[in-house]
Amino acid sequence: MSDWIRESLHPDYAQSLRVDEMLYDSETDHQRLKVFQNGTFGRVLTLDDVVQTTEGDNAIYHEMLTHVPILAHGAARRVLIVGGGDGGMAREVLRHRTVEHVTMVEIDAGVVGFSKEYLPMLSQGAFDDPRLDLVIADGADFMRETAGGYDVIIIDSTDPIGPGEVLFTDTFYGHAKRALAPGGILVTQNGVPFMQGEELTNTMRAFQALFSDATCYIATVPTYAGGPMAFGWGTDGDARATSEDVLKARFDAAGIDCFYYTPAVHRAAFALPGYVDRLMP
């Protein structure tokens, strides 16, 4: 009888993934790390039994949280990632040769260390890129103290439980806004609205107080169960209005092949279903 991991994120709804082989199972100072092999999704990373990312569908999430803000911005040179310990976000950001520097602030060195060993297909060498500056710290502390100047800030955190909770506060978002360069864009992992609607409403309320353009965009990631997930979007520029033609020219110039992202999908991602739009404050 195979073992199954039953996700522990929601009080009355759960997904389970069969464990074909447990590759890593350990407690760090912050959370319980597991990596296991699953027949459909390949290697799966969970933190405190919540799916973080998988070999099979991580590209959807990582492509949409990087190429959407970077291609909409058009001249992003300095990028900040908060979280992202598995290296997948850094991988996608660093595919842009125009990006000169990436700072990645991850609270748990254990996630980085074992991701390099057990999930190399996620980082694909990103941790060795000379443009990457890895900082092991609480993202909330870093954001409070940073001198800023970032063109794109990506919050690639766990859900607002445990160490990730501080990354969903008005204070943190205010510090993130201050850390943006003029025209900069803040994007966030904001959960699955059908299951975590209040999380999105709270983030959008904070964004509306901080940015002239505050909204979200969506994409469906199979292992983030419950329908499409939302990505928070905040900026004082007009980057969201970038036309599909301009996005295509930038995408072609970047020379990046993607599993999910296309300029048409980029534009369509901001078309919100009624139930998501009604979660906007």
Ligand code: SAM
């Ligand atoms: N794709 C995942 C998702 O959507 O839930 C997130 C992936 S990534 C593994 C999440 C990372 O956020 C983890 O490595 C975790 O250690 C990190 N993290 C959680 N709280 C943090 C904090 N306060 N500061 C920095 N990193 C944090």
